[in-house]
Amino acid sequence: MKRPEEIKINRFQLKVLLNDNQKEGFDYIVNHNVYCGNCGGTFNQGVEINGMVLDSLNDVRIEGACKNCQGKVARVIEFGEDKEYYQKAMDFRKSIGK
Numbered sequence: 001m002k003r004p005e006e007i008k009i010n011r012f013q014l015k016v017l018l019n020d021n022q023k024e025g026f027d028y029i030v031n032h033n034v035y036c037g038n039c040g041g042t043f044n045q046g047v048e049i050n051g052m053v054l055d056s057l058n059d060v061r062i063e064g065a066c067k068n069c070q071g072k073v074a075r076v077i078e079f080g081e082d083k084e085y086y087q088k089a090m091d092f093r094k095s096i097g098k
């Protein structure tokens, strides 16, 4: 089977894909759990999201700027192992022709 391609998604599309639990997990990671290589350390002030990508495993990669130092950060948030979510993501791809 051919691997799905990476596609850019917006916040609205992400909300459609995630259930409430996953949304909470996503927000938590974005606000508390993205490591910034520029300031370092395990504590940071969250990320300003500039872009999101649905990758070939249907995980979500966020790209943005550290709110503390404005350094570039990226992080993959894994949802693709959840079967229900994965199916939703595949249906979403179909609906936009990807």
Ligand SMILES: [Zn+2]
Pocket: 036, 037, 038, 039, 040, 044, 066, 067, 068, 069, 070, 071
């Ligand atoms: Zn930083």
